[in-house]
Amino acid sequence: MVATAVSVPQRSLVIEKEISISAPLEVAFAALLEELGPANESHDGTPMPMVLEAQPGGRWWRDLGHNSGHLWGVVQVIKPPNLLEIYGPLFMSYPCMNHVQYRLTVDGTLTKLKLVHRGFGEISQVHLETVSQGWSHYLHRIKCNAERAPTAIGSAAK
DSSP states (O other), X not given: OOOOOOOOOOEEEEEEEEEEESSOHHHHHXXXXXXXXXXXXXXXXXXXXXXXXXXXXXXXXXXXXXXXXXXXXXEEEEETTTEEEEEEOTTOOSSEEEEEEEEEEEETTEEEEEEEEEEEESOOHHHHHHHHXXXXXXXXXXXXXXXXXXXXXXXXXX
16 A cells, blocks of 8 residues: 555635514524524425424534435534534545634524634535535525514514
């Protein structure tokens, strides 16, 4: 066996996004957990149900059935209804590490949801160019689902 050393570019990324949600903090947090779990779907609308074990050390993974799937991360911190942190490879199937933080705060009658994604490793150019749009998609879905919830602010008028 011959060992070969190859230099692979190491890249990092930092993405910060924030949205305002017209729903109580607890409703927004529940919508976040639902989106990271069974309600998840890809950017093209294809269902992509995930499993989120919402506890420290819990797994976040895509269940493909028949004991197959893809581990996206592990819950590092969960403090309902204000904070969720996950670390792991996420959707990247190559050597890398990512940390995603979801922080929810009250701002008057709104809930602010801030996402910070930091990653490093052999991050592909495609992921560097598209991951920001992907997070925008998921944040929009969380916002819409929270605002449609029966206990959302003004939901009777929607």
